[in-house]
Amino acid sequence: MHDKMGSGLGSIGILSGVLEDVGLGDEERREVAGKISDAAEELGTGLSDIVWSLDPRAGTLEELSGRLAEHAERLLSRDGVSVELDFPESWPGDPLDFQVRRNVLLIGMEALHNVARHADPRRVRLSLEPSGRYRWELRVEDDGCGLRKGAPHPGRGRGLESMGQRAREVDAEIEWSEPVEGGTRVVLRFDPSGGGPPLRRLWQRLRRWLGPDLT
Structure with a gap:
C-alpha cells in the first residue's frame, strides 16, 4: 500500500x-x-x-467488506467491469483482531489491484462469507486472462509473495486457482479473532515454537 x-x-x-x-x-x-x-x-x-x-479500536467484518467493496468499485467500474458483491445479510458484531484486520484488508486490495492491472476482465465477483465454525472466506474471482497469461509481469509475482506472507502472519490459508470456465480465483480463509478459541491458539503457538514435526 x-x-x-x-x-x-x-x-x-x-x-x-x-x-x-x-x-x-x-x-x-x-x-x-x-x-x-x-x-x-x-x-x-x-x-x-x-x-x-x-486504528487499535475494534473494526468489524462488515466494515472490512465495505472498504473492499468501495475499493473494487473504484478500481474496476470506471473501466466498464461488472462488479458483483456477495455478502451476508447480517453480520456478527464481534471485533476483528487488529493484525487480521490489517492483513486481510491488504490481501484483498492486492488481489483487486492484480485484477485491474493484469486480468482484463469483464466481470469480477467479491465475496466474504462464513466458512466453518470459526473461519471466514474472502474470494476475489474474475473472468480475465488467468494466472499463466498474466504471470510474466514482475510486479505481480512480488504481489503474490506478499499476499502469501501476510496470510501466514495471521495463520490464514490462501489459494490461487484457475476455474475451468477461465479467469482467476483467489480464496483466503481466516479466523477473525486471530486464531480461534484459546486452546486452538495455544496449539498453533506451540507448533510455531516447536516446529512442524510436533504432532
Whole structure:
C-alpha cells in the first residue's frame, strides 16, 4: 500500500509538471487535470484505509467488506467491469483482531489491484462469507486472462509473495486457482479473532515454537 501511495505522489508530481507546458491545448489540459484528480482521490482513499487498518479500536467484518467493496468499485467500474458483491445479510458484531484486520484488508486490495492491472476482465465477483465454525472466506474471482497469461509481469509475482506472507502472519490459508470456465480465483480463509478459541491458539503457538514435526 505504501508503494502505491509513493507511486501516486510521483504521478501527481509528473502530471503537474506536464500542466506547465505552455504548448498544451485546452482538451489536453483537462485530460491531465482529470488524471491528477483521480490520483489525488486514490491517495485520499489509501490514507483512509491505512488509518482504519492501524486504528487499535475494534473494526468489524462488515466494515472490512465495505472498504473492499468501495475499493473494487473504484478500481474496476470506471473501466466498464461488472462488479458483483456477495455478502451476508447480517453480520456478527464481534471485533476483528487488529493484525487480521490489517492483513486481510491488504490481501484483498492486492488481489483487486492484480485484477485491474493484469486480468482484463469483464466481470469480477467479491465475496466474504462464513466458512466453518470459526473461519471466514474472502474470494476475489474474475473472468480475465488467468494466472499463466498474466504471470510474466514482475510486479505481480512480488504481489503474490506478499499476499502469501501476510496470510501466514495471521495463520490464514490462501489459494490461487484457475476455474475451468477461465479467469482467476483467489480464496483466503481466516479466523477473525486471530486464531480461534484459546486452546486452538495455544496449539498453533506451540507448533510455531516447536516446529512442524510436533504432532
